[in-house]
Amino acid sequence: MNLAIFLYVNILLLFLVLLGVIFKFNTAIFIFIFIIMCLITLLLFVYVAYFIYSLIKENKNFVPYVPTPMKIVKEMIQMAGVKEGDNVYDMGCGDGRLVSKASLIKNTKCIGVEWKMDVFITAKIRNFFRRGKAIIKQGDMFKEDISNADVIFTYLLPRAMDRLEDKILKECKDSVVIVSHGFIFKNLKLQEEKHIGKITIRKYSK
Numbered sequence: 001m002n003l004a005i006f007l008y009v010n011i012l013l014l015f016l017v018l019l020g021v022i023f024k025f026n027t028a029i030f031i032f033i034f035i036i037m038c039l040i041t042l043l044l045f046v047y048v049a050y051f052i053y054s055l056i057k058e059n060k061n062f063v064p065y066v067p068t069p070m071k072i073v074k075e076m077i078q079m080a081g082v083k084e085g086d087n088v089y090d091m092g093c094g095d096g097r098l099v100s101k102a103s104l105i106k107n108t109k110c111i112g113v114e115w116k117m118d119v120f121i122t123a124k125i126r127n128f129f130r131r132g133k134a135i136i137k138q139g140d141m142f143k144e145d146i147s148n149a150d151v152i153f154t155y156l157l158p159r160a161m162d163r164l165e166d167k168i169l170k171e172c173k174d175s176v177v178i179v180s181h182g183f184i185f186k187n188l189k190l191q192e193e194k195h196i197g198k199i200t201i202r203k204y205s206k
């Protein structure tokens, strides 16, 4: 998303330069616009380099940011049966849509953990504008203490799901409810499965 914003800003500046040529802006304004364009282009390069670096570093544990459609978000919250007083987690929360929405349920404590900085910032902004009360944390979800979780949401790839499953089995209360979008957990107990178009969501217990 930030990448797109940078691109739009650069295109806008290019447009300003064209206007400058037509309406003969003075040199100082041209130099100013040129410096800003250079800085944004540099940021774009850094962003792309960081993305490639994280792809290489995370190797097979890499999970891309793909948001759950809002219609499915509602279904997942309903399937989990989030209720007053619940501690709710989204492990790899993306733009925070699940926890932000769930936090509108009275007295819930909703925590989203996301390690990609740009996605994390998007989640913070989204949560603010949607009046969500979720806590969005930047970091590795595998380092998050989830021992008090009543509900866990997740949408990951199989390798990360296996790791998360081990963590849930080790750390969570017996009463924890897990609702996943997409891939399956192999050792948790499947309680419910729902197909909505091409999407499958599942509810598990320990």
Ligand SMILES: C[S@@+](CC[C@H](N)C(=O)[O-])C[C@H]1O[C@@H](n2cnc3c(N)ncnc32)[C@H](O)[C@@H]1O
Residues within 6 Å of the ligand: 062, 063, 064, 065, 066, 067, 068, 090, 091, 092, 093, 094, 095, 096, 097, 098, 113, 114, 115, 116, 119, 139, 140, 141, 142, 154, 155, 156, 160, 181
């Ligand atoms: C497929 S997206 C799902 C986003 C969100 N849960 C949703 O359903 O809309 C998976 C997200 O998990 C994040 N993620 C993957 N591994 C992670 C980790 N170890 N710690 C924190 N976030 C992680 C990715 O950056 C990505 O944004």
